[in-house]
Every structure is written in C-alpha cells, then in structure tokens.
Amino acid sequence: MNSEIEKPEGVSLRPIPETAVNIYTPKNTFDATVVSKRRINHPSSPNYDWHIVFDIDGCDMEGKYRIGQSIGVIPAGRFNDPALNQIHRGLNSKVRLYSIASASWGDSWDGKTVSICVKREMSEDPVTGQLVFGAASNYICDAKPGDKVQITGPVGKNFLLPDDPLEHDFVFVATGTGIAPYRGMLIELFNAGVERDLWLIFGVPYSTDVMYEADFRYFEKTHSNFNFITAISREQRNAKGGKRYVQDVLVEKESELIPLLQKQSTMLYMCGLKGMENGIYQWLAKINSDLISIPEGLDAKAVQELARDAAEWPIIERTRNKERLLKETY
C-alpha cells in the first residue's frame, strides 16, 4: 500500500471540480508553502528531477484545480539572475507553467496540496560556452520544506480527463517531464475503480530517467488493465536500428492498439516534446485512424515522407479529432 497513490482507509474520494482557470494571476499570486520534495528519477542519473508538494490550505485554488491543468511559478532566488541564464534572458521573473502531477485532491487527499514535477534545466550557452541554469526550475528544485513560493493558476481547459472517465479507455503518451499529468490522471482513474484499458507509453533518454517508476510499476502489478511501456531512446533501438521513441512503441503494439483506438470511447493523449507529435500523426495516418484527417492532396504514404517543418503538420494538428486526441506539447 502506497498512501500517496492509493486511498487510505477512511478517506472518501472528493468530487472532481468544475474547470476553473486563472484564480491567481501574476498580478495576484498566492504564497504556497513547500511541504516536501523528493527525487523521482534514479539517484545515479545525471539529471535531477524532483516532485514538489505545495501546501495551498486557505488558497482559493484549494479543491478547485483539475488534473491536466498547470500552475505557474514566479521565479525568485539566486538563479533569477541574467548572468546565470543568458539563454533565457528576458524571461526572468516571468511566470513559468508546470503541469500538475497530483490528482485533483492533491497528494494529501483533501485538496489542500498541489504537486508538480520539475527537471533542473542546466545547459551550456552555445555562443559563450558558459554554464547556464534555468531560473525557475533550479529555484523550485532548491526549495526546502517551509519555503514560500509565489504561484498562479490554475491554467488550461483542454488537456483534462473527460467528465465520464470510467466510460473511456486511455492511451497516454509522454516524453520527459510530460509524464506529470498522467501520474495524477492514473491516481484518479485507479482510485475511481477504472476497469477499461489504460496504456502509458513513456519516452526518456536513459533508463535512469524513468520518473515515478516505482508508482507505475506498482499500478502495473496491482491492475491487469494497465500497460506500462518505456522507450529508452539512447539505450534501445527500433526495428530500423534508430533510437526507440514512443512512436516506435505504438508500432510494436499495433495489434492491440489499432482495435483499441478504433473504439470511439478511446482517448489518446500526448504530453511532452513537440517533436513527438509528427511521429504520432505519421503512425495514425499509417493505421488509417479517424483521430486525424489527412490534408487534401496527400495520402498516408505522403504523410510518412513529410519534412519536419512541412506546412501540412499544423493542418493535421488543427483538424485532428480534438475530443479524443488531446495534446500538451512544448
């Protein structure tokens, strides 16, 4: 029993609220208190990914956010310094959005907390060769229990679970920290007693980067309707000898996924790198899925050959079935 993801004895599930947005804005922020933080990737990874829990007791957002929404964080502290983050020059002090990673009732089950997952952004300035630190991500990852952080939100109306979640099957596809909303969604679905099929396909560079792995393995062990598959791009190969990406998993599992996605009640979610969208649209074109429409003058084969920056991609994105193919990419 893991009381963060499985309802403790005696607790009743809170109803999922109506969608509310922008209760707090950059001009009207809330001072959330850091309750706890824990590393969510493997200790030996060179990346540092943290799960942070904020106390929002007394906040107008308490009990009002929905999983799939984001909260904003106003960066402050020692990394909010242009000398440390030249690449992001001009962004200092501007709000940064992070997907909520807890269920709508928070990791505390009472709606009084909200959690996010954050990867420390560290890179080199390609011009100067100097080390660059993300202002917001390092500020949040450095925070200690008791620290106050200014937050805004909630933000987003389109990447939510449907109002009748138990009537749907779900295929969730994530890269990197795009995993955040699925953690909360899976907690909500399993605790509500979902019996339909759930797939989570998660792409990361190395096996040490699989975030929340213990939670997902636990769900895999306890729920036979849950399929959890990782695509470890820099360790595994696809059938053509290239990096194994999330879209390669879709191909590998076609015999199960095609009939599943033909059901009008199945939803497909994409969250993470913008780059994964094209690969997923290509697969949907290849399997002749009604989740997308192929632009006039093209056929499924031509979609496979489109250049990465082809003008048709935004058309495919815009004309997709927005009820059943949801995306949150960046």
Ligand code: A2P
């Ligand atoms: P890679 O970087 O090896 O090319 P993170 O955000 O933690 O770096 O993880 C993102 C994951 O998504 C990585 O495994 C990355 O692979 C992978 N990725 C990068 N580009 C694409 C793409 N176009 N389609 C699917 N996955 C991608």
